[in-house]
Amino acid sequence: MNKNNDIILTGDRTTGQLHLGHYVGSLRSRVQLQEEYKTYILLADVQALTTHFDQPGLIADSVHQVTLDYLAVGIDPNKATLFIQSMIPEIAELTVIFSMFVTVNALRHNPTIKNEARDRGYTDLYYGFLGYPVSQAADIAFCKATLVPAGEDQIPHIETARKLVRRFNELYAPILPEPRILTGERLGGLDGVGKMSKSMGNAISLNASPEVVKAKLTKAKTDPARIHRSDPGHPDVCPVFAYHQLFRKENVDEIHASCSQGKIGCKDCKQIAGEAINDLLAPFRERRNYYEQRDDQVKEILIEGTREARRTARETMLEVREAMGIQYFKL
DSSP, rough: OOOOOOOOEEEEEEEOBBHHHHHHIIIIIHHHHTTTSSSEEEEEEHHHHHTTTHHHHHHHHHHHHHHHHHHHHOOOOOTTEEEEEGGGGHHHHHHHHHHSSOOOOHTTTTTTHHHHHHHOOOOOOHHHHHHHHHHHHHHHHHTTEEEEEOOGHHHHHHHHHHHHHHHHHTTTOOOOOOOEEEEOOOOOOSSSSSSOTTTOOOOOOOOOOOOHHHHHTTTTTTTOOOOOOOOOOOOGGGGHHHHHHHHHOOOHHHHHHHTTTSSOEEEEHHHHHHHHHHHHHHHHHHHHHHHTTTTHHHHHHHHHHHHHHHHHHHHHHHHHHHHTTOOOOOO
């Protein structure tokens, strides 16, 4: 039973399996929030096309893989509505309407769009890539979401959504709530450069085996100023120590002190962090294995969730069209 009036909308682009950065940034809070809020979780396959339009096979497979990731970390389909974005045509309709209220210059100056375009080497932006924040605003508004758990890099997108909703309400009728963001923690990548990211290849996936976790941490960057094991370390700038802080509940201060005093080597530090990560992932692997053997059940979860989302979308779009005076007749 939901205890709050807020409605949550969150989700992920289906461009590959999810990783620890997703868990720290949003998934962990989603599992907690589904107990108290009406929660919609979208598999953003349309937005995946903004960068992977030439890989439809990857996107289709990722819809299934990301659903498994959700179920593995503890998303409960009896408490949260999982749905596929492309199968809700009302979201596309609302995207078009919202696009009338935002300028190209405003989208070009969105810092998240600028940063991703730079990271991907885009010199000329496709319309869909540039309009990503507009599509995201429609995702949020179709279910009248008021709370969006997301990473800090999504703050500009949520601000765009707020402006678009506000403009719609001013022009027509105050029927859409302004959303607010609930930011999670940021997890650095194994390479020590920026955040953990699929596209950067510096991530540990949520279904990584114990051996893969160990192998990836073995190659992880540590304190660049520490050359010898006995050298005093600087844990506050070491990516691996951040994993201790996020995934271990005990003795973190002891690791910090031992590293600072040169009493523990990076190899041992990585091993301890790996054990903590594997302890976290163990129940995820078990639940994922359960659902991997039940494809029909996973498909039914998506069908039922998408049906529910579609019903909500139809109701919202009827209100939108009536507010705009373009609900001419029923078909």
